Amino acid sequence: MDNNISKQVISRLPRYLRYLGSLKDKNIERISSRELSGIMNVTASQIRQDLNQFGGFGQQGYGYNVEKLYDEISKIIGVDHIHNCIIIGAGNLGKAVAGYTEFERRGFIVQALFDNNENKIGNAVRGIKIYGMDSISDFIAQNDIDIAILTVPSAAAKDIAEKVASEGISAIWNFTNTDLDIDAECVVENVHLLDSLMTLSYNIEKNG
Amino acid sequence: MDNNISKQVISRLPRYLRYLGSLKDKNIERISSRELSGIMNVTASQIRQDLNQFGGFGQQGYGYNVEKLYDEISKIIGVDHIHNCIIIGAGNLGKAVAGYTEFERRGFIVQALFDNNENKIGNAVRGIKIYGMDSISDFIAQNDIDIAILTVPSAAAKDIAEKVASEGISAIWNFTNTDLDIDAECVVENVHLLDSLMTLSYNIEKNG
DNA sequence: TAGATTGTTAATCGATTAACAATC
């Protein structure tokens, strides 16, 4: 597997998986890049180029086997196995993420929440317990945690991110409105909801 | 204002605003593209190119006035005025968005939530009432609603989106895991949290 | 075998970066 796949290609992989999943649900066995391009509203060329960055998954004259391609992309993305997660910050957003069962269905299992509000500690969301911030380190070490989901106020983000990164977390899913620059050992994916909402606002202006 | 600004440029505007806001908070009056490029980790060239798509906001030999640039970008994005929003789907995510005060601070005011669960109707989140789905149309008409925030299950997304689009909503902020293709009158911005989480997962694989 | 469709190379298009004349 090449190591220099562009961000654009990577960001399209989950979308391919989504559409292949729904083809699979409809018991469709094979699909050509042309058919798929019609459904997904992209060019067939792009689909073939994207997939061939990872290997030749198709067959001339036939197309792609839906199930096989689905499995291959799952493997590439890494959703063929479980990821243990913790949520740091048990506010509205943190609790919403904990309550959202869709992530779990994809193998992203939330094992605990953390907060420093005494009133929250000891409570649970969907059976997932809320612990005090001071027990994060031990929990990470003992429970094979991959991903820290950061839903704390922006001001606290940088310190906590650096702390968990140094404790061996492999990734941070950052919901705070702060750009984190953590060393290369720990990958960061930003959600930046406010940026997304502002992009929407710009498009309203333009359109109106 | 040109109408053919690329998506890439638009997606950078909120980030510029964020950094300019924090410079403003530090009472910094002027900044050059070079200084800003250092802080934001982009090229000075890109900053100047991006800004000049909208007009000449700087001054040779001086740079940019922080407050003025902040105001100009606010105007371009459309966060110089209020947007009335409704949230459709009062599950965990819908309630989390309603509870998140940061959007309100930026002028995105949530006026109501809607759900078809009888047990939820009549309740409130942070003082914002939950109504039945059947009252959406009237509420939109009577309250000058711009933006519908869609936090319903994926299966219900398409129908609801088309309904509110036809009733004059100008934008849909789509949290469901479905690609909506609505006619051009109504703009759509997707959040697709699961896609974001999968991108993170890919990067863990690559890194590990 | 003939038809279909991939994998892959080449052409095009667009975005980013570099350079510099204009000008405050």
Add this chain to the structure above:
DNA sequence: TAGATTGTTAATCGATTAACAATC
């Protein structure tokens, strides 16, 4: 005026699309 820094044009780089030979 001299120095600094923009606005903008030109050069480069990368991503997307088109084309087609390979092959199932």
